[in-house]
Amino acid sequence: xxxxxxYASVAVFYSAFDFLAARGTLFxxxxxxxxxxxxxxxxxxxxxxxxxxxxxxxWYNGLHLILSLAIGLxxxxxxxxxxxxxxxxxxxxxxxxxxxxxxxxxxxWLTSSMRPVLPWWSxxxxxxxxxxxxxxxxQLFWLAALPGLSDATLRIFYSFMPPIFGGRLWTTLxxxxxxxxxxxxxxxxxxxNTPYFLFLGLALLCGFGGGNFASSMANxxxxxxxxxxxxxxxxxxGLGNLGVSVVQFVIPLAITAGVFGWLGGDPQTATEGxxxxxxxxxxxxxxxxxxxxxxAFAAWFGMNDIASxxxxxxxxxxxxTRRHNWVMCWLYTxxxxxxxxxxxxxxxxxxxxxxxxxxxxxxFLGPLVGALSRSATGWVSDKYGGGRVTFWVFLLMMVGxxxxxxxLGIKDQxxxxxxxxxxxxxxxxxxxxxxxxxxxxxxAIMRKEMPRLEPGLSPADGAxxxxxxxxxxxxxxxxxAAYGAFFIPxxxxxxxxxxxxxxLALWGFLAFYVSCVxxxxxxxxxxxxxxxxxxxxxxxxxxTRAAIPAG
Numbered sequence: 001x002x003x004x005x006x007y008a009s010v011a012v013f014y015s016a017f018d019f020l021a022a023r024g025t026l027f028x029x030x031x032x033x034x035x036x037x038x039x040x041x042x043x044x045x046x047x048x049x050x051x052x053x054x055x056x057x058x059w060y061n062g063l064h065l066i067l068s069l070a071i072g073l074x075x076x077x078x079x080x081x082x083x084x085x086x087x088x089x090x091x092x093x094x095x096x097x098x099x100x101x102x103x104x105x106x107x108x109w110l111t112s113s114m115r116p117v118l119p120w121w122s123x124x125x126x127x128x129x130x131x132x133x134x135x136x137x138x139q140l141f142w143l144a145a146l147p148g149l150s151d152a153t154l155r156i157f158y159s160f161m162p163p164i165f166g167g168r169l170w171t172t173l174x175x176x177x178x179x180x181x182x183x184x185x186x187x188x189x190x191x192x193n194t195p196y197f198l199f200l201g202l203a204l205l206c207g208f209g210g211g212n213f214a215s216s217m218a219n220x221x222x223x224x225x226x227x228x229x230x231x232x233x234x235x236x237x238g239l240g241n242l243g244v245s246v247v248q249f250v251i252p253l254a255i256t257a258g259v260f261g262w263l264g265g266d267p268q269t270a271t272e273g274x275x276x277x278x279x280x281x282x283x284x285x286x287x288x289x290x291x292x293x294x295x296a297f298a299a300w301f302g303m304n305d306i307a308s309x310x311x312x313x314x315x316x317x318x319x320x321t322r323r324h325n326w327v328m329c330w331l332y333t334x335x336x337x338x339x340x341x342x343x344x345x346x347x348x349x350x351x352x353x354x355x356x357x358x359x360x361x362x363x364f365l366g367p368l369v370g371a372l373s374r375s376a377t378g379w380v381s382d383k384y385g386g387g388r389v390t391f392w393v394f395l396l397m398m399v400g401x402x403x404x405x406x407x408l409g410i411k412d413q414x415x416x417x418x419x420x421x422x423x424x425x426x427x428x429x430x431x432x433x434x435x436x437x438x439x440x441x442x443x444a445i446m447r448k449e450m451p452r453l454e455p456g457l458s459p460a461d462g463a464x465x466x467x468x469x470x471x472x473x474x475x476x477x478x479x480x481a482a483y484g485a486f487f488i489p490x491x492x493x494x495x496x497x498x499x500x501x502x503x504l505a506l507w508g509f510l511a512f513y514v515s516c517v518x519x520x521x522x523x524x525x526x527x528x529x530x531x532x533x534x535x536x537x538x539x540x541x542x543x544t545r546a547a548i549p550a551g
Contacts, residue, residue, distance in 0.1 A: 154207045264280060332481045337481040406423075448530055
């Protein structure tokens with residue numbers, strides 16, 4: 001049944017998409033079937049009507065159904081195994097996540113030859129010159145970079161808001177605020193005379209999304225017991241990070257058709273490489289409108305508040321006096337700052353260093369691996385301790401940067417790109433694991449430190465204070481680390497401008513990871529470190545499942 005539901009959902013989605021685009025409900029499945037079974041590779045089919053081939057439609061649906069049923073059957077068996085043997089639940093989760101990654105990689109490989117037929121791999125900023133906007137390369141760079149700056153800055157303020165306004169109210173209001181950049185972008189790109197300063201403003205408003213992420217992390221930390229807090233934060237953050245790959249899929253797909261009919265506006269004529277095509281660039285903003293509305297209603301009607309989480313900004317501001325707040329900002333910059341910075345900088349770095357390789361079609365894989373590794377490994381930190389996991393993560397990231405440096409040094413060799421790419425995949429994987437482990441450390445640190453910091457508090461009040469400060473620190477550290485989205489790509493650019501290559505920036509990253517290893521060991525994991533006894537005790541005692549408050 002699971003496989004059948006998955007098959008029907010995908011089929012209905014594509015049929016509805018094609019219907020709204022006024023190109024026939026079988027357009028996409030017919031095109032996919034011809035690409036798979038007829039060897040179709042001519043992009044011109046997107047520009048004129050083609051007669052559906054019902055036989056390939058039938059064969060493609062049959063293939064899709066068989067694969068969906070097989071995957072559904074495997075997932076059901078795995079879940080049943082986990083229910084019968086709870087000790088194997090973590091292994092089952094890892095197997096399912098690994099299977100998902102392998103499936104995505106397999107689909108990406110199998111469809112590599114189809115991408116000329118289905119041009120889903122573009123981004124809005126890069127398309128602006130093609131549809132008539134006369135912006136310089138430097139101006140386009142700032143449009144791409146500014147969301148990272150506003151994202152990080154807004155996180156600082158948003159992280160304190162759930163305890164002030166309540167998680168339910170704040171999440172609802174913050175979600176509705178995403179309508180402003182979504183609709184604004186949709187309107188602005190339809191007129192080539194839209195002034196550049198307006199695009200700058202819209203780019204800054206795109207940072208609302210990052211602010212929402214910080215507040216969600218601060219909010220969710222109140223709802224889970226100590227033994228499951230690391231995994232809960234990892235799942236929430238990992239699925240949020242998965243949005244990087246989702247956007248890279250959805251936007252290029254949405255701009256190829258008039259999904260919203262007359263309501264969405266007329267298409268723009270884009271000319272690239274001597275070819276002229278029609279694009280609905282406004283759909284890059286409009287496509288998110290129904291999802292934003294649905295999420296806002298879900299937040300208001302489905303979320304709960306916890307009375308004990310209420311706290312003013314002044315009460316939360318005590319974290320600025322906590323030494324470990326700043327230490328964790330340093331470490332989380334090493335993990336999440338690397339993840340978001342590499343996500344932003346990898347496509348351009350690969351393009352400049354390996355100009356003969358079409359690396360853009362692989363760009364989504366790094367963020368995907370990082371998001372999934374974060375979601376799937378939170379339990380590791382809960383079991384063995386976030387400090388110990390973080391220590392090994394930074395060692396692994398040092399290996400990854402070393403690999404990138406090595407393969408850049410031999411980039412003229414035939415297979416150097418694949419070593420370069422594999423090294424970055426290792427960096428994405430390690431940063432994802434580290435994103436989960438560092439967030440698991442924060443509540444453990446504050447619980448251990450609170451009796452020393454606030455000796456006058458009762459155990460119950462001390463636990464409440466630790467929860468409140470942990471939530472604020474989680475949000476604040478994510479804000480500081482998010483500046484990596486700007487500084488890593490900028491470091492590449494500065495390094496290339498000064499030395500002709502990116503190696504100087506990468507040596508700087510390697511030195512930073514060395515400092516993170518030393519800080520993690522010195523403060524937390526060495527004998528007599530803050531978390532030494534806590535993590536070794538927690539990994540040797542069987543976990544018991546605590547009750548989870550509703551919400």
